[in-house]
Amino acid sequence: xxxxxxxxxxxxxxxxTVKGAVEAVKSYNIDVILAGNEPMIEEQLAKYDxxxxxxxxxHCNEIITNEDKPVSAIREKRDSSMVAALKLxxxxxxxxxxxxxxxxxxxxxxxxxxxxxKGIDRPALAPPYPTVNGMSVLIDGGANSDCxxxxxxxxxxxGSVYAEKVxxxxxxxxxxxxxxxxxxxxxxxxxxAHKLCKIxxxxxxxxxxxxxxPAGYADVxxxxxxxxxxxxxxxxxxxxSIFRLLKEEFVKNPxxxxxxxxxxxxxxxxxxxxxxxxxxxxxxxGVKGVLIxxxxxxxxxxxxxxxxxxxKFIENDVIDDIAEKITGLGEDIIE
Amino acid sequence: xxxxxxxxxxxxxxxxTVKGAVEAVKSYNIDVILAGNEPMIEEQLAKYDxxxxxxxxxHCNEIITNEDKPVSAIREKRDSSMVAALKLxxxxxxxxxxxxxxxxxxxxxxxxxxxxxKGIDRPALAPPYPTVNGMSVLIDGGANSDCxxxxxxxxxxxGSVYAEKVxxxxxxxxxxxxxxxxxxxxxxxxxxAHKLCKIxxxxxxxxxxxxxxPAGYADVxxxxxxxxxxxxxxxxxxxxSIFRLLKEEFVKNPxxxxxxxxxxxxxxxxxxxxxxxxxxxxxxxGVKGVLIxxxxxxxxxxxxxxxxxxxKFIENDVIDDIAEKITGLGEDIIE
Numbered sequence: 001x002x003x004x005x006x007x008x009x010x011x012x013x014x015x016x017t018v019k020g021a022v023e024a025v026k027s028y029n030i031d032v033i034l035a036g037n038e039p040m041i042e043e044q045l046a047k048y049d050x051x052x053x054x055x056x057x058x059h060c061n062e063i064i065t066n067e068d069k070p071v072s073a074i075r076e077k078r079d080s081s082m083v084a085a086l087k088l089x090x091x092x093x094x095x096x097x098x099x100x101x102x103x104x105x106x107x108x109x110x111x112x113x114x115x116x117x118k119g120i121d122r123p124a125l126a127p128p129y130p131t132v133n134g135m136s137v138l139i140d141g142g143a144n145s146d147c148x149x150x151x152x153x154x155x156x157x158x159g160s161v162y163a164e165k166v167x168x169x170x171x172x173x174x175x176x177x178x179x180x181x182x183x184x185x186x187x188x189x190x191x192x193a194h195k196l197c198k199i200x201x202x203x204x205x206x207x208x209x210x211x212x213x214p215a216g217y218a219d220v221x222x223x224x225x226x227x228x229x230x231x232x233x234x235x236x237x238x239x240x241s242i243f244r245l246l247k248e249e250f251v252k253n254p255x256x257x258x259x260x261x262x263x264x265x266x267x268x269x270x271x272x273x274x275x276x277x278x279x280x281x282x283x284x285x286g287v288k289g290v291l292i293x294x295x296x297x298x299x300x301x302x303x304x305x306x307x308x309x310x311x312k313f314i315e316n317d318v319i320d321d322i323a324e325k326i327t328g329l330g331e332d333i334i335e
Numbered sequence: 336x337x338x339x340x341x342x343x344x345x346x347x348x349x350x351x352t353v354k355g356a357v358e359a360v361k362s363y364n365i366d367v368i369l370a371g372n373e374p375m376i377e378e379q380l381a382k383y384d385x386x387x388x389x390x391x392x393x394h395c396n397e398i399i400t401n402e403d404k405p406v407s408a409i410r411e412k413r414d415s416s417m418v419a420a421l422k423l424x425x426x427x428x429x430x431x432x433x434x435x436x437x438x439x440x441x442x443x444x445x446x447x448x449x450x451x452x453k454g455i456d457r458p459a460l461a462p463p464y465p466t467v468n469g470m471s472v473l474i475d476g477g478a479n480s481d482c483x484x485x486x487x488x489x490x491x492x493x494g495s496v497y498a499e500k501v502x503x504x505x506x507x508x509x510x511x512x513x514x515x516x517x518x519x520x521x522x523x524x525x526x527x528a529h530k531l532c533k534i535x536x537x538x539x540x541x542x543x544x545x546x547x548x549p550a551g552y553a554d555v556x557x558x559x560x561x562x563x564x565x566x567x568x569x570x571x572x573x574x575x576s577i578f579r580l581l582k583e584e585f586v587k588n589p590x591x592x593x594x595x596x597x598x599x600x601x602x603x604x605x606x607x608x609x610x611x612x613x614x615x616x617x618x619x620x621g622v623k624g625v626l627i628x629x630x631x632x633x634x635x636x637x638x639x640x641x642x643x644x645x646x647k648f649i650e651n652d653v654i655d656d657i658a659e660k661i662t663g664l665g666e667d668i669i670e
Binding site: 261 | 466467477480481512514520521522523525544545546547548549550560561562564565566567568569570571572573574575576577579580581584585587590591593594595596597598600601602604605608
């Protein structure tokens with residue numbers, strides 16, 4: 001098995017990407033390709049003990065940055081590490097790609113270079129969502145702002161296969177985000193999607209109100225990419241704000257400061273529950289290839305875990321399973 | 336000035352509604368009408384010192400419960416406290432209505448009985464949203480799942496007038512919730528709405544990502560009712576989950592328990608920052624009448640503050656101001 005890493009993608013590239021790749025080679029006995037600037041990659045590689053024959057470098061002169069516009073970056077920066085990595089998957093020289101680079105460009109590249117699985121109208125991003133019970137999968141995390149009912153059905157199928165095969169959740173429950181649990185409530189698109197999902201090939205549990213998402217009520221949380229983006233970013237912003245305000249209160253007098261110091265380990269354990277580096281990244285489901293988007297601020301551990309995620313993805317034939325379930329729907333639903 | 340209270344609406348009715356009304360009469364020297372079951376209201380009134388000539392009771396035999404379907408409840412329960420209260424505003428026997436009852440029914444009743452301000456296509460709910468800097472206004476909080484671009488413009492106008500005149504925010508900033516701050520990002524509807532808002536009669540600050548909402552980046556947060564509902568409910572659910580998990584961590588060993596006990600007042604002060612009872616309720620903006628939806632679990636203090644909010648609403652001619660600004664848009668935009 002061979003995984004290609006966009007060695008220049010992410011805030012900590014190429015330090016974290018090379019280190020993560022070296023560790024993954026050691027831990028999982030796989031081959032990796034590092035796409036990126038060769039001298040810079042060699043400089044990083046020199047720091048670690050590594051089996052050189054299991055690591056290939058594909059040199060590229062360009063880097064897609066977070067400031068680049070997605071589609072034009074993919075079209076114009078043909079000698080970038082991201083484009084090179086995607087092409088290696090397309091040409092079957094690699095089985096999976098991991099990138100912590102520009103999300104929009106990676107999604108555009110996935111669509112343009114890898115293409116879609118037959119029958120899938122809209123591939124979607126499926127990031128992990130931390131809940132009281134562990135991790136759920138949110139799909140779509142932001143790839144498609146405007147969705148048709150049929151797209152939400154596809155998200156349910158893809159999210160369910162992924163949750164079962166990669167996250168090892170048995171019979172994952174699938175819910176559609178809505179403003180009420182009643183079938184007749186919500187936007188026109190969600191109401192139509194509900195009807196389709198009721199006969200979808202997964203464990204459909206109905207609607208979920210946003211209130212119940214953090215409680216872990218659904219394993220797979222289905223919504224359009226606009227709503228998904230709002231859910232992910234609001235969660236991030238709200239957690240930040242709550243901790244900022246708590247901190248303000250906790251240092252207001254000496255007694256509180258003592259209390260806070262006694263709780264330091266508790267706060268750390270709390271934060272550990274949401275450590276994204278443990279969970280790898282977000283797969284872009286529905287494209288013809290295994291594509292894992294690692295967090296932009298990924299460290300070596302996060303890169304290594306994203307690679308591990310890619311391996312499980314390949315080993316469990318997630319793409320074939322999605323393709324089969326989509327075909328099984330019959331033309332009347334998918335077209 | 337005379338405010339009618341749906342005395343039977345809410346989890347704590349009629350205890351909280353009657354007490355809140357009595358206190359409002361004392362504090363603000365207004366007249367109130369209590370719509371509801373007369374013997375039950377009299378029983379509550381007997382508990383308090385009150386100026387009887389400032390309190391009128393309009394007896395009704397029915398109650399709209401949270402289980403009732405909104406539109407049919409309004410149409411069929413004609414002798415309910417909610418319908419009676421709305422009719423009193425319609426007939427100008429009261430200047431404002433406060434209800435803590437069934438939200439859907441109240442919105443349906445507002446539309447059916449009070450009607451819309453000329454030029455307003457979709458009235459919207461505008462609840463307060465707690466941020467690091469105080470309170471913002473979220474509009475639409477859930478009245479309209481499907482919106483047109485023009486509706487978001489209306490929400491901006493109504494939210495801005497309300498924030499300025501009732502919440503006393505000078506030149507309130509207005510933002511549209513979107514998946515990026517760039518004008519060209521987002522759903523088709525939001526992109527169109529952005530263009531309209533740029534020439535809207537308010538302090539338009541552009542798009543806001545959900546991440547920046549809790550930080551108080553915008554005074555008026557504009558979105559469709561689906562997104563608004565997701566924002567409000569996710570905020571509620573996430574805050575609950577965070578505190579549940581923190582609590583779990585804080586009692587894990589004796590040292591942490593001591594720490595937590597020292598921080599008890601800090602946690603209380605933290606929660607006090609988000610005390611909705613201080614802020615009254617959510618106005619239903621765009622209908623021809625002052626309609627304040629108080630929280631379902633309102634206590635007497637929350638009811639009293641919702642009444643105060645209604646008073647400020649009337650005193651500052653919010654409805655006339657909205658009507659004027661809508662008319663000023665010109666036919667090409669509003670039709």
